[in-house]
Amino acid sequence: MTDHAPQSPAPGTEFSVAADSESAGPTATTVEDFRTNLAAVRARLEAAAAACGRDASGIRLLPVSKTVPEERLRAAFAAGITEMGENKVQEAKRKSENLAELGIRWALIGHLQTNKAKDAAVFADEFHALDSMRLAEALDRRLQAVGRGLDVYVQVNSSGEESKFGLEPDEVPGFLEQVRACSSLRVRGLMTLAAHTQDTERVRECFRLMRELRDAGLQAGTVGDGQLSMGMSGDFELAIEGGSTCVRVGQAIFGARQYGYDHYWPEGQPRA
Numbered sequence: 001m002t003d004h005a006p007q008s009p010a011p012g013t014e015f016s017v018a019a020d021s022e023s024a025g026p027t028a029t030t031v032e033d034f035r036t037n038l039a040a041v042r043a044r045l046e047a048a049a050a051a052c053g054r055d056a057s058g059i060r061l062l063p064v065s066k067t068v069p070e071e072r073l074r075a076a077f078a079a080g081i082t083e084m085g086e087n088k089v090q091e092a093k094r095k096s097e098n099l100a101e102l103g104i105r106w107a108l109i110g111h112l113q114t115n116k117a118k119d120a121a122v123f124a125d126e127f128h129a130l131d132s133m134r135l136a137e138a139l140d141r142r143l144q145a146v147g148r149g150l151d152v153y154v155q156v157n158s159s160g161e162e163s164k165f166g167l168e169p170d171e172v173p174g175f176l177e178q179v180r181a182c183s184s185l186r187v188r189g190l191m192t193l194a195a196h197t198q199d200t201e202r203v204r205e206c207f208r209l210m211r212e213l214r215d216a217g218l219q220a221g222t223v224g225d226g227q228l229s230m231g232m233s234g235d236f237e238l239a240i241e242g243g244s245t246c247v248r249v250g251q252a253i254f255g256a257r258q259y260g261y262d263h264y265w266p267e268g269q270p271r272a
């Protein structure tokens, strides 16, 4: 396993959480725009990794393309973006069908209702928001029916915010034991959305909790290769400091979305 143990950032490098209004890069439409934004995000990722003594090659950048229309996804693909994260199954399925010839790898990263497991099973390459046995069993059944497997990340509510999906931290060890029975699901690790605040200590605390749960899962042999899917446009440097192995980045690559965070987390407040 790669060394995920984070160090404090080097002196003079203090990471912070961006306000929502400052999380987005310029809107990318052309291939050139995407190259520019992608290079800027990669530079941030590499700087964050270097600052806490991590090898950037152990940190995956998952571009999040939700709400972005297909024409722009073609440009993104031409700029080298070959995997995309989506948080609504219907939108993701439509995109996967209409862009099928590109061979994009689709990651479902948002809450999935059990009755949508069938849709997800036919096209998703990975799923980052597994949060109940009912859903795990529904996915397993549907995957077996179509002869597919699925990489999954178990979502944890690390912030205690009511608007967040995910298992409560104390439910995680038992869930990981139980989900072993679903043979089509390959558990790769854990996923979270940190507290939606600019208070860096609170955000750090979420990532620290995730690392502890992951380490316990590695000890128990229940958490696959122990990946940690955490960090988004506004907080991915802190997530890297906290041991993230997969940052899910939308607005810093694609540009500001039409809908703000309150569209996805209705009870949440914006990061001021």
Ligand SMILES: *Cc1c(COP(=O)(O)O)cnc(C)c1O
Residues within 6 Å of the ligand: 023, 064, 066, 087, 109, 110, 193, 231, 232, 233, 234, 248, 249, 250, 251, 252, 264
């Ligand atoms: C939208 C979304 C992201 C990316 O958020 P950005 O602020 O656009 O980087 C990450 N994870 C999940 C689950 C999301 O829904």
